[in-house]
Amino acid sequence: MIGNVEPIDIFNLRGAMVMEKTIKSVQDVFEMLDAEFRSPEQFWEPFYxxxxxxxxxxxxxxxxxLVEYVTSNLLSGDKALELGCGPGRNALYLAKQGYRVDAYDLSETAIAWAKERAAAEAQLEVHFECKSAFELNPAAQYNVVYDSGCLHHLLPHQRIPYIDMIHRALVPEGMFAMTCFAPGYGGQGGPESVMNDWQVYEEKSMRGGLAYTEEKLRYILGDRFECVRFRAMQAMEPDDWRFGVPFLWTTLWKKREM
Ligand SMILES: C[S@@+](CC[C@H](N)C(=O)[O-])C[C@H]1O[C@@H](n2cnc3c(N)ncnc32)[C@H](O)[C@@H]1O
Known part of the structure; x- marks a missing residue:
């Protein structure tokens, strides 16, 4: 300390400047790829x-x-994790079925809305928290992980830590349920026009969300999870109490032990 001024650590400052944008680890490669795209918060905060x-x-x-999985007893246990929960409609449903639910989303606005809904709905207890899925590190504690429309907004390289995390988060024989865009939804035309992963980086865009072919989903998930259900979502009438649109896949997977 010189007088009341902290001396600047010139060595560390120069070191930090040199090391910025230096690739030493896989994490550095991921950060470089992330930096090519706008941050997801920039899109999702105004969205809600x-x-x-x-x-x-x-x-x-x-x-x-999800209603089918619960009512057909395809899920077991009582602890669930929802990733990219938005305003919480599926987390709230699972809580009503007796699950203890942790639900995360990176949008503050969506989480505030979800908490309001939980308070309004007979004081439902759900742990809603504003956090990116990439900040989570849960170890073998959930019977069910649910993702409704989050994975298809992740960049291809982000799937690697995401799927690892889900696999680690589940107890043995735990279930991963997921919905995502199927070929033919709005932006991406038919199966022949589904973007491949390299195109995402060439175009620096996911054109509003990646559509997946069945083959690609099975390729990405099949070594870590056994497929239990795979079908298109059923379109629901506007006055039905369930949500359903025909351009999503609905999929259910059981954790494989590695
Ligand atoms: C299509 S919305 C679906 C919301 C909700 N699951 C539903 O179906 O009502 C996708 C959600 O994923 C969230 N999301 C995207 N990337 C995320 C990440 N890395 N971590 C957590 N949430 C994320 C967005 O903020 C958004 O709320």
């Missing part, structure tokens, strides 16, 4: 600002496939 927009999944209804 106006609750009156006619976005189908803004309705507080559970996915029809």
């Amino acid at each position: 600002a106006d609750r009156s927009r006619p976005i189908p999944f803004f309705s507080n209804k559970p996915d029809e496939n």
